[in-house]
Amino acid sequence: MNALSLLAAASAAGAPTHLNPVKLFLDADIVVQVVMIGLILASIWVWAIIVSFSLRMAGVRKRSAAYEQDFWKARDIEAFHAERGKGDVALGRVAEAGIAEWRRSLSGKTVDREGARQRIATVMDSAVAQEADGLADRLNFLATVGSVAPFVGLFGTVWGIMNSFFQIGQQQNSSLAVVAPGISEALFATAIGLFAAIPAVIAYNRLSHRVNAFEAVLQRFADRFQATLSRQLEG
Numbered sequence: 604m605n606a607l608s609l610l611a612a613a614s615a616a617g618a619p620t621h622l623n624p625v626k627l628f629l630d631a632d633i634v635v636q637v638v639m640i641g642l643i644l645a646s647i648w649v650w651a652i653i654v655s656f657s658l659r660m661a662g663v664r665k666r667s668a669a670y671e672q673d674f675w676k677a678r679d680i681e682a683f684h685a686e687r688g689k690g691d692v693a694l695g696r697v698a699e700a701g702i703a704e705w706r707r708s709l710s711g712k713t714v715d716r717e718g719a720r721q722r723i724a725t726v727m728d729s730a731v732a733q734e735a736d737g738l739a740d741r742l743n744f745l746a747t748v749g750s751v752a753p754f755v756g757l758f759g760t761v762w763g764i765m766n767s768f769f770q771i772g773q774q775q776n777s778s779l780a781v782v783a784p785g786i787s788e789a790l791f792a793t794a795i796g797l798f799a800a801i802p803a804v805i806a807y808n809r810l811s812h813r814v815n816a817f818e819a820v821l822q823r824f825a826d827r828f829q830a831t832l833s834r835q836l837e838g
Contacts, residue, residue: 624791627788627791628788630788631763631788631789631791631792632763632766632788634759634762635759635762635763635766635788635789635792638755638756638758638759638792639759639791639795641755642752642756642759642792642795642796642798642799643795643799645748645752645799646748646798646802648744648748649744649745649748649799649802649803649806650802652741652742652806653745653802653806653810656742656810657810659738660738660810660813660814660817663691663693663738663817664817664820666691666692666693667692667693667694667817667820670687670694670695671694671824673687674687674694680698680702680831681702684698684699684702693734693817693821694821694824696730696734697727697731697734697821697824697825697828698824698828699730700726700727700730701723701730701825701828701832703726704719704722704723704726705719705723705832705835705836708722708723708836709836716836716837720832720833720836723829723832723833724825724829727825727828728822728825730825731818731821731822731825732818734818734821735814735815735821738814738817739811739814742807742810742811742814745803745804745806745810746803746807748799749800749803749804749807750800751800752796752797752799752800752803753793753796753797753800754796755796756792756793756794756795756796756797756799757792757793757796759789759792759796760789760792760793761789762789763788763789763792764789766789767786767789
């Protein structure tokens with residue numbers, strides 16, 4: 604009786620008491636392992652984009668706010684832009700587009716005021732859209748991971764479950780002890796897929812909103828500057 608008690612205690616001590624992600628990965632089928640590695644790499648890249656984009660966006664907004672604040676105080680806009688518009692300032696590039704078109708419109712012998720207004724509005728709107736597209740370019744990866752990662756994880760899960768059923772046929776044993784480890788490893792792939800997808804979806808929605816808000820700031824600046832140039836054309 605004492606020997607049986609010792610054996611039971613040893614078996615209980617050797618049994619896992621909680622899920623071990625590393626062991627689940629190492630025990631998984633090679634196909635499931637490849638799926639997990641791909642999802643982990645995608646998750647790392649998602650977080651890298653989130654951090655880098657947040658820092659970049661903060662810098663872009665700060666530089667543009669400082670530029671705009673001083674821009675409207677300047678008496679000579681062209682001189683101010685020549686001095687302050689050379690750096691990495693989104694508003695500066697929008698202003699540059701308007702100033703360049705304004706100069707070209709006034710370079711001829713006759714000035715088509717209405718045509719000049721339309722051309723200035725067109726080039727500045729295009730500059731605003733280009734700035735917004737440049738900011739939102741890397742966000743497409745977040746959208747892709749958010750929509751695809753759960754299905755990639757599900758593929759790993761389906762493959763792992765198929766492998767578990769294959770083991771049932773090989774061992775001629777359908778007990779839970781035979782299929783449970785394989786199913787756990789398979790479901791772990793879906794968990795990693797959700798771990799990659801959920802932050803990607805949340806970040807994409809939040810960061811896209813920030814890009815749209817900044818695009819509105821650029822558009823308001825462009826509209827106001829277009830009005831200023833229009834008054835100068837009338838003069």
